[in-house]
Amino acid sequence: MSLGLVNAELFKVRTTSIWWILGIVLVPLYAASVLANWATFATTDPATTEGASDVQAEQVQAALEPVNVATTMYTSGQYFGILIVVLLAAIIVTSEFFHLTATTTFLTTPRRESVILAKFGAAIVVGLIVWLLTTVINLIVVPPIMSNLDVPTQLGSADVWRAIGLNALAFVLWAILGVGVGVLIRSQIAATLVLAISYVVGSAALQLVFFLLSQWVAEWINKLQVLVPTTASQLMISGTDLPGNPPRWVGAAVLIGYAAITGIIGTLITKRRDIS
Amino acid sequence: MSTDEIVVEHLTKQYKRLRAVDDLSFSVRTGRVTGFLGPNGAGKTTTLRMLLGLVTPTSGQATFGGTKYVDLHDPLKHVGAVLEASSAHRGRTGRNHLRMICRAAGLPDSRADEVLTIVGLTPAANRKFKGYSLGMRQRLGIAAALLGDPRVLILDEPANGLDPEGIRWMRDLLKALASEGRTVLVSSHLLGEMQLLADDVVIVAAGKLIRQGPVDEVLGTMGTGAHVRVRTPQAAELKAALSELNATATEQSDGSLMVVGAEAAAIGHAAFTASVELHELATERGDLEQVFLQLTAGKAGIR
Numbered sequence: 253m254s255l256g257l258v259n260a261e262l263f264k265v266r267t268t269s270i271w272w273i274l275g276i277v278l279v280p281l282y283a284a285s286v287l288a289n290w291a292t293f294a295t296t297d298p299a300t301t302e303g304a305s306d307v308q309a310e311q312v313q314a315a316l317e318p319v320n321v322a323t324t325m326y327t328s329g330q331y332f333g334i335l336i337v338v339l340l341a342a343i344i345v346t347s348e349f350f351h352l353t354a355t356t357t358f359l360t361t362p363r364r365e366s367v368i369l370a371k372f373g374a375a376i377v378v379g380l381i382v383w384l385l386t387t388v389i390n391l392i393v394v395p396p397i398m399s400n401l402d403v404p405t406q407l408g409s410a411d412v413w414r415a416i417g418l419n420a421l422a423f424v425l426w427a428i429l430g431v432g433v434g435v436l437i438r439s440q441i442a443a444t445l446v447l448a449i450s451y452v453v454g455s456a457a458l459q460l461v462f463f464l465l466s467q468w469v470a471e472w473i474n475k476l477q478v479l480v481p482t483t484a485s486q487l488m489i490s491g492t493d494l495p496g497n498p499p500r501w502v503g504a505a506v507l508i509g510y511a512a513i514t515g516i517i518g519t520l521i522t523k524r525r526d527i528s
Numbered sequence: 529m530s531t532d533e534i535v536v537e538h539l540t541k542q543y544k545r546l547r548a549v550d551d552l553s554f555s556v557r558t559g560r561v562t563g564f565l566g567p568n569g570a571g572k573t574t575t576l577r578m579l580l581g582l583v584t585p586t587s588g589q590a591t592f593g594g595t596k597y598v599d600l601h602d603p604l605k606h607v608g609a610v611l612e613a614s615s616a617h618r619g620r621t622g623r624n625h626l627r628m629i630c631r632a633a634g635l636p637d638s639r640a641d642e643v644l645t646i647v648g649l650t651p652a653a654n655r656k657f658k659g660y661s662l663g664m665r666q667r668l669g670i671a672a673a674l675l676g677d678p679r680v681l682i683l684d685e686p687a688n689g690l691d692p693e694g695i696r697w698m699r700d701l702l703k704a705l706a707s708e709g710r711t712v713l714v715s716s717h718l719l720g721e722m723q724l725l726a727d728d729v730v731i732v733a734a735g736k737l738i739r740q741g742p743v744d745e746v747l748g749t750m751g752t753g754a755h756v757r758v759r760t761p762q763a764a765e766l767k768a769a770l771s772e773l774n775a776t777a778t779e780q781s782d783g784s785l786m787v788v789g790a791e792a793a794a795i796g797h798a799a800f801t802a803s804v805e806l807h808e809l810a811t812e813r814g815d816l817e818q819v820f821l822q823l824t825a826g827k828a829g830i831r
Contacts, residue, residue, distance in 0.1 A: 267624040
């Protein structure tokens with residue numbers, strides 16, 4: 253990957269208004285996430301698990317263990333941060349076609365795989381910047397919240413730092429996924445809509461489908477839920493292995509799989525397609 | 529063969545139903561402006577895009593000094609191109625548009641300001657692209673093509689959207705670039721403009737080559753080479769005098785005579801010695817538009 257080309261791609265992002273528009277959108281969404289996480293842990297009482305199945309009760313118990321509270325709190329903003337990153341990653345590709353700059357780009361760099369690789373690189377950098385910003389703010393605002401919840405801050409815990417690290421991996425993998433989808437769906441409006449809808453509504457809808465299938469067809473189908481990308485990234489960053497869930501590396505493997513497939517197919521298509 | 533010569537060999541592009549370019553071969557010489565002419569839908573743009581590696585040919589190839597565009601090491605330092613349907617991001621300034629290309633091409637940012645000066649866009653450098661007029665957009669496109677100081681320039685309909693002053697500026701710029709030994713290939717359907725600008729022409733229609741060669745030669749072979757327009761109240765006497773020079777005069781609908789086969793000076797002398805009064809005596813170059821329409825007759829139109 254040519255660093256000069258990654259630099260050029262980042263320059264493209266920087267010289268239009270899209271980055272600060274999405275940045276402004278992210279601020280209230282991030283604040284809401286922190287407050288929502290806080291509220292969840294402040295109001296959930298481990299005693300009120302009557303009527304829930306054994307597994308669900310165990311999950312609630314496990315989620316309320318201090319280490320899992322900490323991993324959730326220190327990765328606050330992941331949900332919306334990744335949404336913004338995945339949209340920006342797709343726009344890095346689709347804007348070339350939307351604004352008819354693809355001709356100039358591919359005249360400058362006729363080796364198209366280099367351009368796509370640079371876009372992957374730029375999207376990864378953008379993902380890591382958003383991860384870094386949310387993480388730094390989390391490290392500032394979360395410790396007071398933790399003391400409010402009467403749990404230790406746990407900044408010395410390896411589990412917490414591993415969750416923060418895996419959170420970075422989630423941002424990177426979703427950034428790659430976004431570029432891949434942008435290459436597959438060249439229409440800017442279609443690509444961003446498909447991503448946003450499937451990210452926000454799609455995973456909930458799929459979870460419902462999986463729930464119904466597991467109830468009416470077979471219990472094991474529920475285990476395939478991890479194939480839903482959002483579920484996979486949730487699983488990947490959870491602090492410890494939660495009862496009834498697949499191990500965390502499965503979540504990472506699923507996300508890497510999606511990122512690799514969209515990335516490779518997208519690059520191959522771009523190489524063959526006529527630019528006109 | 530010069531290293532900057534463009535050679536197109538048996539280039540073909542077959543879309544599902546349409547053969548947009550059909551076994552097209554021609555070459556473009558260095559140090560000259562070559563006009564690439566054809567009716568709308570003749571395959572000009574597709575040909576230029578295949579030349580630049582943006583569209584993959586069904587068969588055949590196009591090379592710059594023997595090398596395909598995608599294999600050029602620093603393509604912008606060899607070839608600069610201004611293509612139709614190419615644009616800039618509406619929200620990006622002209623200067624940043626050029627800097628973006630500089631960064632991807634490994635050129636210093638300072639080149640952006642140099643080419644802005646060349647095309648006269650410096651006052652608008654920090655304005656966003658959406659505020660540019662059509663003429664300014666064309667100038668920005670030319671600026672981008674000049675960034676790498678290329679030996680070869682390819683322009684698709686560069687005069688579109690330019691005002692008369694802009695067209696004249698473009699003509700002078702392209703002639704100057706060619707006179708520095710660069711290869712310039714310009715597609716257009718503005719034939720009057722091409723006649724002023726081009727040294728050579730390549731005429732295509734329906735994806736096929738119709739004629740290639742120096743402008744004068746192409747005009748000459750079609751029998752519309754240089755002729756002299758004469759106006760006189762004594763047409764019969766003048767015709768008699770001219771027949772001794774083996775020149776033929778044909779009456780035109782506007783009452784003038786078109787004389788072929790004699791220079792203006794010889795005609796003037798013949799009229800003088802025969803005491804024929806002349807009201808107009810003018811040498812006229814062949815008309816590219818007329819030749820073009822004859823050559824492409826029946827081949828234009830929607831395919």
